[in-house]
Amino acid sequence: MQFLMKKTEFPMSGYNYYVPGSPINGYGVAKVLDSGHPNFSAGDLIWGATGWEEYSLIQNPEKLFKIHHTDVPLSYYTGILGMPGITAYAGIFEVGSVKKGECVFISAASGAVGQLAGQYAKLLGCYVVGSAGSQEKVDLLKNKLGFDAAFNYKEVPDLDAALKRYFPEGIDFYFEQVGGKLFDAVLLNMKVHGRIAICGMISQYNIPEPEALKNLMHIAFKRLNIKGFTHRDHHHLYPKMLETVVPYIREKKVMYVEDIVEGLENGPQALVGLFSGRNFGKQIVALAHH
């Protein structure tokens, strides 16, 4: 068997509604077994949109990325050096144009994207606070990932009061991934002309009725600039990102926390766990090892 390794992550929820029996896509790392495309040869390692399956037939390989740096864990290409990595990098450096000294709030801060966004903002010289959904995750943010502060947004009795405590002068930039009540409280605590980058609202994906937000008017009152974005529009940043982030990894200036489950049979449970926050760091399903 020539197939050596394949890791697959969860599909893009919200974009696609999964219908049982239909093929399901995700971002994975794989080794090319055979190729009719001039850019790829047997033995190449790639990352990109593959399937939740052990072997994939990929008909549009133009969108795959070839892996060149193999002195880092290959699983990183589903995370810090893959799609979530582009999302975090683009969110902080391009969409948010975050600058030294700014006050930055990151939600879902221990997740695949948030842990990177927070570390990048710290490397820029910002004051960075993160929220997460368990004490264990909060400890990770404060003790391992270098956040200035962190709190468990599920346990805080008054989100507005908590944000006012962490940001007495308001938030310059909010990296939004959660939605609902947390987003609503953030709107009350943005500085005038603050910026928000939204790449997801995971709390709102799988609930029958979305939460009513009370504070959308503050978008006007505070003259906020809110940008929705996905990694898709920022793939041109990838070479620059590799140049910056691969040395960060080698020099241990950033770390990346992964939550790996073994075997495709454990994939569905790992996927569902994301919506209740059961994962600890980037959720990965390992199908085979290198």
Place this chain on the structure above:
Amino acid sequence: MQFLMKKTEFPMSGYNYYVPGSPINGYGVAKVLDSGHPNFSAGDLIWGATGWEEYSLIQNPEKLFKIHHTDVPLSYYTGILGMPGITAYAGIFEVGSVKKGECVFISAASGAVGQLAGQYAKLLGCYVVGSAGSQEKVDLLKNKLGFDAAFNYKEVPDLDAALKRYFPEGIDFYFEQVGGKLFDAVLLNMKVHGRIAICGMISQYNIPEPEALKNLMHIAFKRLNIKGFTHRDHHHLYPKMLETVVPYIREKKVMYVEDIVEGLENGPQALVGLFSGRNFGKQIVALAHH
């Protein structure tokens, strides 16, 4: 009595919560009776933040605008040549960067700001649809103000279906002033990379519980750019706006619909009427006539 004329509009709802008995501010047109400030002399006409009162003592006159063009109705300086005028002008030309050929949707389209925003977008060569809250207002938009189409958002059984009919390829730019269900339906009908400028959400100001929005996630999915703004950050555009818009008025390229009630005693009712949409065009309270 040297005081000749004063017109006052409603206060900035949402910004200030009015406490009965306290002074209440609004935007008005007035004649200077006496001045200790070198920039203003008795007899000057001004517009700016004054009070809901017949005579005002203004302690920070630096923020007042002097009126130079008096061949247009002076009431226009509470509207097309005043604060709502700057809002509409900035929203279309600066915040929205609206371009020829784009598909533009304006809510509260017959109001103080919306009627101008729509006409400016038409002058730029856009396809422009407006929504308003009565048949009379819809007729005004279609028959007098040159909108390509208009509909009564209170009577449409399915806002999403209506927007899909008017914008089969989606909306490039939405000028948001209403909020609630209308905003939610618009989010479903924006083009990818569409822009939204928000200067108000009047449907949400005076209700006990804001409406639950289901579609905020589309900010990320569609990579929307949403900017809150007020006229306050765009006063530098005023000279350029006058240069553009005063000739438009003289050449009847734009028209401006005003709803004038007489006497301060009718002010409260006129103010309250805004929240149910009773006004027809820009609401003005006339205290005296020139």
